[in-house]
Amino acid sequence: MMRNSLSLLSSSFSSSSAIVEIEEASEPQSPNGIVVSSHVAWKDVNVMVTLNNGDTRNVLEGLTGYAEPGTFTALMGPSGAGKSTLLDALSGRLASNAILSGKILLNGRKAKLSFGTAAYVTQDDTLIGTLTVRETIYYSAQLRLPDRMPLSEKRTLVESTITQMGLQDCADTFIGNWHLRSISGGEKRRVSIALAILMRPRLLFLDEPTSGLDSASAFFVTQTLHCLSRDGRTVIASIHQPSSEVFELFDRLYLLSGGKTVYFGQASAANQARYTSLTRDSPSFFFAEAGFPCPSFRNPSDHFLRCSNSDFDKVKATLRELIKYNDDPLNKITTAEVIRSLVDFYRHSQYCYVANETVEELSKVKGTVLDSNGSQASFFMQSYTLTKRSFVNMSRDFGYYWLRIVIYLVVSICLGTIYLNVGTKYNSIQARAACSSFVFGFMTFMSIGGFPSFVEDMKVFQRERMNGHYGVIVFVISNTLSAMPFLILIAILSGTVCYFMVHFHPGFSHYLFFVLALYASITAVESLMMAIASVVPNFLMGIIIGAGILGISMLVSGFFRLPYDIPKPVWRYPVSYLTFDFWAVQGQYKNDLKGLIFDNQSPHPPKITGEYALKHIFQIDVNRSKWVDLSAIFSLIIIYRVIFFIMIKINEDVTPWLRGYIARRKMQQNGANQN
Numbered sequence: 001m002m003r004n005s006l007s008l009l010s011s012s013f014s015s016s017s018a019i020v021e022i023e024e025a026s027e028p029q030s031p032n033g034i035v036v037s038s039h040v041a042w043k044d045v046n047v048m049v050t051l052n053n054g055d056t057r058n059v060l061e062g063l064t065g066y067a068e069p070g071t072f073t074a075l076m077g078p079s080g081a082g083k084s085t086l087l088d089a090l091s092g093r094l095a096s097n098a099i100l101s102g103k104i105l106l107n108g109r110k111a112k113l114s115f116g117t118a119a120y121v122t123q124d125d126t127l128i129g130t131l132t133v134r135e136t137i138y139y140s141a142q143l144r145l146p147d148r149m150p151l152s153e154k155r156t157l158v159e160s161t162i163t164q165m166g167l168q169d170c171a172d173t174f175i176g177n178w179h180l181r182s183i184s185g186g187e188k189r190r191v192s193i194a195l196a197i198l199m200r201p202r203l204l205f206l207d208e209p210t211s212g213l214d215s216a217s218a219f220f221v222t223q224t225l226h227c228l229s230r231d232g233r234t235v236i237a238s239i240h241q242p243s244s245e246v247f248e249l250f251d252r253l254y255l256l257s258g259g260k261t262v263y264f265g266q267a268s269a270a271n272q273a274r275y276t277s278l279t280r281d282s283p284s285f286f287f288a289e290a291g292f293p294c295p296s297f298r299n300p301s302d303h304f305l306r307c308s309n310s311d312f313d314k315v316k317a318t319l320r321e322l323i324k325y326n327d328d329p330l331n332k333i334t335t336a337e338v339i340r341s342l343v344d345f346y347r348h349s350q351y352c353y354v355a356n357e358t359v360e361e362l363s364k365v366k367g368t369v370l371d372s373n374g375s376q377a378s379f380f381m382q383s384y385t386l387t388k389r390s391f392v393n394m395s396r397d398f399g400y401y402w403l404r405i406v407i408y409l410v411v412s413i414c415l416g417t418i419y420l421n422v423g424t425k426y427n428s429i430q431a432r433a434a435c436s437s438f439v440f441g442f443m444t445f446m447s448i449g450g451f452p453s454f455v456e457d458m459k460v461f462q463r464e465r466m467n468g469h470y471g472v473i474v475f476v477i478s479n480t481l482s483a484m485p486f487l488i489l490i491a492i493l494s495g496t497v498c499y500f501m502v503h504f505h506p507g508f509s510h511y512l513f514f515v516l517a518l519y520a521s522i523t524a525v526e527s528l529m530m531a532i533a534s535v536v537p538n539f540l541m542g543i544i545i546g547a548g549i550l551g552i553s554m555l556v557s558g559f560f561r562l563p564y565d566i567p568k569p570v571w572r573y574p575v576s577y578l579t580f581d582f583w584a585v586q587g588q589y590k591n592d593l594k595g596l597i598f599d600n601q602s603p604h605p606p607k608i609t610g611e612y613a614l615k616h617i618f619q620i621d622v623n624r625s626k627w628v629d630l631s632a633i634f635s636l637i638i639i640y641r642v643i644f645f646i647m648i649k650i651n652e653d654v655t656p657w658l659r660g661y662i663a664r665r666k667m668q669q670n671g672a673n674q675n
């Protein structure tokens with residue numbers, strides 16, 4: 001079954017020109033007969049980062065290595081050694097303040113690995129908690145597989161991926177969130193890997209796939225990666241503290257310390273503790289040769305990390321009295337010295353020579369160009385699937401809309417009882433205005449509560465976007481459409497309660513306007529909050545910024561300060577015209593007051609007309625139709641959504657470029673100052 005799905009996927013890929021065959025003859029065959037494979041080689045890779053004060057720091061220094069199809073390469077080293085940076089450099093995901101030099105070759109060619117060319121599993125599992133494991137993988141398949149692939153075959157591929165990752169038992173369990181029972185951490189990791197391997201990528205990067213897992217889960221995950229590599233894939237993963245069982249599953253080990261290579265070569269045979277019985281081709285032999293043999297009964301991987309972690313010097317200095325020293329050579333000198341001699345020893349060793357030679361050879365063989373492994377689905381299919389997934393998420397997450405609907409209803413009932421049958425007395429003029437302002441100002445404010453959910457959505461979007469699953473437009477469309485039914489429900493429910501309890505201007509068109517204006521206002525707030533979420537990923541900051549903007553919007557709506565009294569520069573032009581509150585309040589005042597007759601202050605005539613109140617009390621232009629005001633709110637929604645789109649694009653393209661530019665400028669300035 002698995003084989004079937006694989007060949008099916010390959011055939012649909014080749015027909016859609018996802019993989020461009022360039023030099024077929026030079027292409028090595030992988031164990032399962034699939035032709036496309038990926039050799040990654042890196043030579044003299046340096047990464048320099050610019051710090052905020054303009055200082056620079058070398059994070060990686062002169063790294064050379066390679067990873068071949070059918071192998072599992074583990075990047076190991078203490079915290080801060082540069083494992084993630086090397087992974088990021090290889091996968092084209094370096095931060096914008098990092099400057100890369102050296103050669104990175106994919107199948108012998110310089111390659112820009114981004115947006116789905118290779119699968120990348122990040123350290124944290126950004127998954128949608130309200131979906132089950134099967135649904136998560138299925139939606140991902142729908143988002144990425146070609147439309148012409150029959151549904152049954154997509155399902156087969158999903159099921160085979162579930163089986164391959166050993167997720168059968170929890171396939172119908174929710175990923176989990178604050179109110180839904182969740183799968184375990186190890187299962188979450190496997191779901192993330194399942195999503196990465198769904199499109200059968202030839203190259204797989206994983207940043208600490210076993211971090212936070214117990215030893216059994218870590219072994220399971222590593223064993224799965226080992227099996228994936230045996231399928232002809234090139235697997236490169238950073239691993240923090242592997243157990244000896246996990247270590248045995250690595251084919252190659254790249255040991256780093258302080259951004260320098262301590263060892264690169266075979267990882268096999270490392271489980272043999274006594275170096276006298278070791279083959280030359282093992283890290284234990286290397287350590288023994290370098291003068292730091294792994295003591296008997298010590299896990300070799302612990303020993304390698306012990307030798308390469310200079311933090312032990314600090315620990316030793318702090319706990320001098322408490323440590324009992326044995327005759328381990330590591331206790332006689334500082335770890336910094338150990339690292340220095342290991343790095344030096346490696347540089348002049350056979351291991352380094354072999355690595356350089358192999359990289360040279362690999363760079364001469366020009367192989368297949370791997371094109372994006374991202375989505376093959378059409379724009380329509382992506383939009384449909386994403387809208388559906390987002391709708392399912394919203395309807396299952398109690399905190400997304402349901403809670404807000406309840407609160408909206410409760411507040412509407414409270415408002416309805418406070419302004420019950422507001423009437424047409426003299427004081428009713430002010431009461432109606434205040435009630436309308438509350439509805440469009442304060443009640444819409446409650447939409448801020450959805451911000452944490454938006455932030456979660458943005459995280460999933462960013463992961464999927466980085467892996468090339470869909471574009472920004474698809475995300476904006478799906479987000480708008482999926483929220484629509486809930487916003488309509490909020491507007492109808494709370495609008496109806498308010499309208500009839502307060503007894504606003506009777507008549508269907510007045511009721512329709514009220515509900516439509518409420519819907520438009522809530523949607524405008526949502527759009528604004530989404531735009532904020534695209535640039536402010538922290539929800540506390542986002543809520544504060546959102547509250548600030550909405551507060552200003554209320555201030556210039558024409559209720560707290562009458563329109564002509566709002567200071568013209570800035571506040572009236574353009575701020576008030578750019579806020580939905582202004583249009584909503586003006587439109588609703590007209591919708592409610594126009595056509596009504598109110599008692600005067602004295603019980604005798606003349607009565608006050610609604611038009612008079614609008615003009616002379618609220619300073620409102622009665623000649624402008626309320627429908628124009630409503631159209632203005634809808635136009636603002638479009639503007640806010642366009643801003644949302646632009647923000648994402650800026651975040652994606654302009655900000656990294658700008659940060660990179662600033663980093664380079666700071667570096668130059670610093671260099672000039674030093675000179």
Ligand SMILES: Nc1ncnc2c1ncn2[C@@H]1O[C@H](COP(=O)(O)OP(=O)(O)OP(=O)(O)O)[C@@H](O)[C@H]1O
Pocket residue numbers: 049050051059077078079080081082083084085086095096097098238240
């Ligand atoms: N963009 C950056 N700007 C500034 N410093 C950076 C940047 N990227 C990495 N560093 C620094 O480089 C060093 C290596 O970081 P890296 O994340 O690669 O280490 P690591 O080995 O993956 O560590 P860990 O196991 O803790 O994740 C760290 O000291 C880190 O602070």
